[in-house]
Amino acid sequence: MAYKKIEYGFSFADIAIQAHSDKNRNHLFLRQVESVIDWQPIHDLLMKYYQTGKSKAGEKAYPPLLLFKCLLLQKWFQIKSDPELESQINDRISFKSFLQLPLEQPSPDHSTFSRFRSRLNKDAMTKINGNLLLQFHQHGLSINQGIAVDARLVKLASRPVSKEQLKELKKQAEPPEGKLDKNGNLKKFSRDLESDWTVKNHKPHFGLKEHSSVDTENGFILAIYLSPSSQDDSIHLPMVVISSIHTTDKVQTVYADKGYAGGPNRRFLALNKIKDGIMRKDSITAKAN
Numbered sequence: 575m576a577y578k579k580i581e582y583g584f585s586f587a588d589i590a591i592q593a594h595s596d597k598n599r600n601h602l603f604l605r606q607v608e609s610v611i612d613w614q615p616i617h618d619l620l621m622k623y624y625q626t627g628k629s630k631a632g633e634k635a636y637p638p639l640l641l642f643k644c645l646l647l648q649k650w651f652q653i654k655s656d657p658e659l660e661s662q663i664n665d666r667i668s669f670k671s672f673l674q675l676p677l678e679q680p681s682p683d684h685s686t687f688s689r690f691r692s693r694l695n696k697d698a699m700t701k702i703n704g705n706l707l708l709q710f711h712q713h714g715l716s717i718n719q720g721i722a723v724d725a726r727l728v729k730l731a732s733r734p735v736s737k738e739q740l741k742e743l744k745k746q747a748e749p750p751e752g753k754l755d756k757n758g759n760l761k762k763f764s765r766d767l768e769s770d771w772t773v774k775n776h777k778p779h780f781g782l783k784e785h786s787s788v789d790t791e792n793g794f795i796l797a798i799y800l801s802p803s804s805q806d807d808s809i810h811l812p813m814v815v816i817s818s819i820h821t822t823d824k825v826q827t828v829y830a831d832k833g834y835a836g837g838p839n840r841r842f843l844a845l846n847k848i849k850d851g852i853m854r855k856d857s858i859t860a861k862a863n
Contacts, residue, residue, distance in 0.1 A: 577634055577635055577636070577637045578634045578635065578636055578637070579634075580637070580640070580674070580675065580676070580679065600651075600666070600668040600669075601667075601668045601671065604668055604669075604671065604672040607672075608672065610709065610710070610713045611706065611709055612709060613639060615705050616639065616642070616702055616705055616706060617638075617639045619698070619701055619702045619705060620638040620639055620642060620694075620698075620702060621638065622698075623694060623695065623697075623698035623701075623702075624638040624690075624693060624694060624698070625693070626638075626689075626690075626693060636682050636686060636690075638690070640673055640674075640675070640682070641682065641686065641687065641690040642690075642702065643672065643673055644659060644663065644673065644681075644682065644687060645687065645690075645691065646795065647659070647662075647663070647669055647672065647673075648687075649786065649788065649793075649795045650793055650794075650795075654726065655684075655729075656684035656685070656687040656688055656728075656729070657684040659681075659684065659687060660681045660682070660683065660684040660687070661681075663675070663681035663682075664680055664681045688728065688729065691728065691784075691800075692769075692782070692800075696799065696800065699798050700797070700817055703795060703796070703797065703798065703820075704820045706794075707794060707796065707820040707821075708820055708821070710792075710794060711820065711821045711823075720789065720790035720791065720825075720826055720827040720828075720829060720851070721787045721788065721789055721790065721796055721815070721818050721825060721827070721828055721829070722787065722788055722789075722790050722828075722829040722830070723785065723786070723787045723811060723814050723815070723828060723829070723830040723834060724785075724786060724787075724830070724831065725783055725784065725785045725786075725807045725810075725833060726783070726784050726786075727772070727774060727779050727781060727782075727783055727784075727803055728781050728782045728783065728784045728800070728803075729779065729780070729781045734771075734780035735780075737770070737771060768782060768800070768801070768802050769781050769782050769802065769803065770802045770803055770804045771803070771804060772803040772804045779803055780803070781803050782800045782801065782802065782803055783800070783801050783802070783803045783805065783807070784798060784799070784800055785797075785798075785799040785800075785801065785807070785810045785811075785814045786798045786799070786814075787814050787815070787817075787818045790827075790829065796817070796818035796820070797814050797817035797818040799813055799814050799817060806833075807833035807834050808833065808834050808835065808836045808838070808839055811828075811830060811834045811839045811842070811852075812839070812842050815828055815842075815843075815846075815848070824847075824848075825846075825848050826848070826849060827848065827849035827850075827851050828843055828848055828849070828850070828851055828852070829851035829852070830851065830852045830853070831852075831853050832852075832853045832854070832855050834852050835852050835853060835854060835855045839852060840852065
């Protein structure tokens with residue numbers, strides 16, 4: 575396995591910091607998480623689905639469990655971008671401790687987070703996150719009382735291409751030979767062809783859109799669902815809600831912003847007897863909530 579070797583050992587700085595960690599709420603929260611999670615089954619699932627780093631050739635890759643834990647920190651602490659996540663890991667001692675990353679070792683580059691996210695398919699992310707949530711549930715934590723759904727644009731590390739080039743790349747990838755390299759072997763790396771262009775706040779964006787849900791009581795991530803950035807948010811709410819159900823408990827309420835408003839989603843919630851917490855859009859007769 576060609577993974578970076580990360581050895582977490584206590585330095586004098588670590589010992590001095592640990593003496594005051596009991597007064598740090600982030601430290602306490604992450605320590606509690608560590609005490610209830612068995613990371614081995616999550617590691618096994620990641621190794622099954624994540625192919626990067628399994629070849630001995632090329633530069634060594636970060637262990638997938640480390641990168642997955644970085645994404646958990648991003649959601650739990652509402653960090654809005656991958657560059658900001660990189661900065662926070664470098665700046666926050668509690669994050670370094672949770673990741674078992676030595677104080678002197680820098681965070682993975684923000685582009686590494688983007689590539690890791692795009693290389694795990696939807697089925698893999700559902701199974702990995704589902705295992706984590708079941709562990710929380712087994713420790714008596716309710717995760718379906720209320721869920722909040724939100725979307726954000728994800729900028730890819732790969733170079734943007736025009737709509738015409740993207741269309742041509744998709745056409746080339748359709749036949750079986752389009753998935754092979756010049757030697758006839760399955761390509762190790764390929765462009766994510768689901769990414770595309772959209773405009774937000776008058777600025778063009780190339781990449782994907784991440785729809786995620788968290789439980790409103792504990793802030794745990796329930797589902798992460800990626801779509802082309804140009805697609806309307808509202809069509810993805812049913813899939814996000816369905817993917818958020820990891821136990822026999824019924825989802826009580828779904829909260830979402832105006833991007834998810836619309837008759838189909840309100841009917842979906844009504845049919846499944848889920849309270850509607852989607853914000854209302856402005857209309858001629860009424861102001862939005």
